[in-house]
Amino acid sequence: MQLVHTVDQLNAALAPARAAAQTIGLVPTMGALHAGHLSLVELAKESSDVVVVSIFVNPKQFGVGEDFDKYPRTLEADTALLEGKADIVFAPSAQDVYPPELEIQTKHAGPVGNLFEGASRPGHFDGMLTVVARLFDLVRPDIAVFGQKDAQQLALVTNLAAADYPGLEVIAAETVREPSGLAMSSRNRFLNSEQFEIAEILAISLLAVCELIESGMAASAALEIGREMISGEPETKLDYLALVDPSTFVPLNDGATGPALLIVAAQVGEVRLIDNLPFQI
Numbered sequence: 001m002q003l004v005h006t007v008d009q010l011n012a013a014l015a016p017a018r019a020a021a022q023t024i025g026l027v028p029t030m031g032a033l034h035a036g037h038l039s040l041v042e043l044a045k046e047s048s049d050v051v052v053v054s055i056f057v058n059p060k061q062f063g064v065g066e067d068f069d070k071y072p073r074t075l076e077a078d079t080a081l082l083e084g085k086a087d088i089v090f091a092p093s094a095q096d097v098y099p100p101e102l103e104i105q106t107k108h109a110g111p112v113g114n115l116f117e118g119a120s121r122p123g124h125f126d127g128m129l130t131v132v133a134r135l136f137d138l139v140r141p142d143i144a145v146f147g148q149k150d151a152q153q154l155a156l157v158t159n160l161a162a163a164d165y166p167g168l169e170v171i172a173a174e175t176v177r178e179p180s181g182l183a184m185s186s187r188n189r190f191l192n193s194e195q196f197e198i199a200e201i202l203a204i205s206l207l208a209v210c211e212l213i214e215s216g217m218a219a220s221a222a223l224e225i226g227r228e229m230i231s232g233e234p235e236t237k238l239d240y241l242a243l244v245d246p247s248t249f250v251p252l253n254d255g256a257t258g259p260a261l262l263i264v265a266a267q268v269g270e271v272r273l274i275d276n277l278p279f280q281i
């Protein structure tokens with residue numbers, strides 16, 4: 001495995017693969033890797049010859065007052081975890097990703113980007129798409145793997161690839177969970193042991209709401225029950241719990257049928273967590 005920091009080093013590391021027409025897989029991350037990320041890397045390895053994992057805490061996707069400064073930076077531990085799994089780790093500086101002499105085009109997330117996570121974190125999805133497009137331009141992957149846990153991000157990246165990167169396949173990786181059901185997240189490390197237990201309520205409420213809807217209860221009533229379950233927990237502040245169309249993120253009405261996605265965001269202590277559950281109604 002090679003650890004590279006600059007674009008020149010990245011190009012040199014990728015040159016043999018490009019010369020041999022090998023397929024390149026990209027797993028973009030912000031580091032602080034956990035088993036969820038490693039499952040993305042495994043999936044990338046199954047679908048491509050050479051796997052690049054990027055590690056870059058992208059300032060453009062953090063709003064004022066968000067946790068950019070506090071976001072865990074654990075490059076040494078991350079590279080140790082990736083040893084034997086990734087071929088190239090690309091850990092650039094902000095200067096490499098956004099060189100001042102280059103005019104980097106800001107990507108716009110459009111209507112989907114203004115809903116839910118986008119409404120709570122204005123500008124987040126434009127910043128996320130801008131860095132993802134930049135990484136696609138630098139790595140020129142054949143496939144890129146993103147986690148289903150960030151469902152709105154996944155939908156937006158899939159649209160970006162379809163619009164601007166013909167031939168690039170975006171692969172979705174299932175959410176990896178703790179034994180309690182809590183979705184793995186780099187931010188979970190900021191939960192104390194009590195909050196770690198409390199945070200299980202997100203996954204528990206998603207499952208409960210899904211079962212209630214499947215058993216015939218109106219979605220609006222089931223969601224209300226789920227909201228009470230979350231709000232009833234100490235230290236928990238619900239942002240949203242909603243049933244949406246998985247590609248447009250437009251809320252589904254009672255009685256809707258077909259593919260559906262339950263999405264949730266809540267603060268547990270100081271930590272903002274998200275989760276989701278795709279299902280068929």
Ligand code: PAF
Pocket residue numbers: 028029030056058061128131132150153
């Ligand atoms: O999901 C993440 O970790 C980030 O949003 C991503 C895709 C690496 C872009 O910075």
